[in-house]
Amino acid sequence: MNISDRDVVLDVRQGNRDAFGRLVRVYQGRLFGLVMMIVRDRAGAEEVAQDAFVRAFTHLAHYDDRRPFYPWLAAIAVRLAQNWLVARGRTLRRESTSLDSAPEPAADAGALAGLVADERRRELWDAVASLSSGERTAVVLFYRDELAVGDVARALGVTAGTIKTLLFRARRHLRERLGAASLFKDVSS
Amino acid sequence: MTCAHVLGLIDAGPFAEYSQEQMDAARAHARGCPTCGPALEAAAVMTTELRALPGPDAPADLANIVMAQIAQLPEPDVAAVAVVRRPDWAQGVTVLGGLVAGLALILTMPTGANVLGDFVTPRFSAAGALATLPSSAPAVLAIGLGLLLYVVGLFAPVRSKS
Numbered sequence: 001m002n003i004s005d006r007d008v009v010l011d012v013r014q015g016n017r018d019a020f021g022r023l024v025r026v027y028q029g030r031l032f033g034l035v036m037m038i039v040r041d042r043a044g045a046e047e048v049a050q051d052a053f054v055r056a057f058t059h060l061a062h063y064d065d066r067r068p069f070y071p072w073l074a075a076i077a078v079r080l081a082q083n084w085l086v087a088r089g090r091t092l093r094r095e096s097t098s099l100d101s102a103p104e105p106a107a108d109a110g111a112l113a114g115l116v117a118d119e120r121r122r123e124l125w126d127a128v129a130s131l132s133s134g135e136r137t138a139v140v141l142f143y144r145d146e147l148a149v150g151d152v153a154r155a156l157g158v159t160a161g162t163i164k165t166l167l168f169r170a171r172r173h174l175r176e177r178l179g180a181a182s183l184f185k186d187v188s189s
Numbered sequence: 190m191t192c193a194h195v196l197g198l199i200d201a202g203p204f205a206e207y208s209q210e211q212m213d214a215a216r217a218h219a220r221g222c223p224t225c226g227p228a229l230e231a232a233a234v235m236t237t238e239l240r241a242l243p244g245p246d247a248p249a250d251l252a253n254i255v256m257a258q259i260a261q262l263p264e265p266d267v268a269a270v271a272v273v274r275r276p277d278w279a280q281g282v283t284v285l286g287g288l289v290a291g292l293a294l295i296l297t298m299p300t301g302a303n304v305l306g307d308f309v310t311p312r313f314s315a316a317g318a319l320a321t322l323p324s325s326a327p328a329v330l331a332i333g334l335g336l337l338l339y340v341v342g343l344f345a346p347v348r349s350k351s
Contacts, residue, residue, distance in 0.1 A: 017259055024252045032251065033244025046248055053255040058262065121243040128242065143239035172200040174235060175228065 005069045012060060024053050027070055030145055031077055037129060037140050038081040048084050052077035071151035074141060078155045127177045128170075135170035138163050190218045195225040199232045276345050283342030290335025293328055 005026075011019040031052060036045040056063070056073050063072050128136050134156065141152045142163070153160045195215045198207055207215070219225040248254075 017262075018256070020259060021252060021256045024255050028247040028251050028255075029244065032247035033242075036245055042245070046251065049247065049251060050255050050258065054258050054262075057259050124238055125243060128239075139239060140242065143236070144242040144244070146240070168200050171232070171235065174239075175200065175231065178235070 006065055009060065009063065009065050009069065012057070017057070020053075020057050023056075023069065023073075027073060028053075030070065031073060034074060034137070034140050034145065035077050035081050037136050038078065038133065039084055040129060044084055044088070045081075048077060048080045052080050055080065068151075070145065071147050071155060074145065074147065074151075075155035078137060079157075124178070127174055130177065131170050131173055134158075134166050135173065138166040139170045139174075142167055190214045192218075192222060192225055195219055195222070196228060199225070199228055279342045279345035281342070282338050282345070286335045286338025286340070286342055288335070290332050290339060293331035293335055 005023065008019050008022050028049065032045060032049045035048045035052070036042065039045050039048060052073065055076050059076070063069070128139055131139065137156060138152055141147045141155060142149065147155070149160045149163050153163045156163065190211070195218050198212075198215050215225075216229075219229040
């Protein structure tokens, strides 16, 4: 955790609940992207992101301020997103309860991709969104959010070895999906 | 080094458990391979792109909605935000107690052979096992003290502070 997050948490713990707004503003983009990638539904992502922040506030007593804040917040969001998927009773139920590697139909991928303006970035987002639940969550947490493998494992409730396997499979699937030509095309532009 | 090895190494990315020699061999293979060379470079690009993976913008009013919800929470929820943590000394006392008890037990334990001779193997005999327990008062005292410290540290009351 950087010093400003720690200060904010201490401030909130002293009764200044408005101070929590700073943490919300700092992390809302990262958290919303993570949740969106898991639930693949904008309305659901909004609901889960809001709930995650409120849960983080009400459970701040359980947060160890010697550790970074975002991984703790992300772990809450991942659990809530999984619960949301189960509660919705979608056919994707198994993705919320297991981390199997079978890619699932990206039913909402088009809607997701529409939220990312740049074409190339949309292609990458779409490719990641088409991975299995465990793979795409691990990819977002490890690469985009730069969490350590141990923190990703805690967020998903699995071992570090499982995370490494998920990332290995994810990279292979992305390589197959995007292909070298596609990647180089973007580099040269 | 085959293409399959090199592609596996590429997919493993930062978690590849290869020796330096194997890495060098893989790089040498990739330099001259029309399949692995581009794949290796593409993997590096992929890593860079994933680190910069874009996402949809959060709703503009997300922070306001969250803070409005928080503002509506009753006061006890704010009070619950106070830190609940075991005292800092608890862990040290637990470790110290365990060490004292353990060392006292090890240093004062007579061997079964000394007590019973060579006719009884303590490992397989209840009597032998009892005979290996320390019997001197200082030893018992030290072990008891260690265990007491261990329990005190382990069950130290959780304190709450804001």
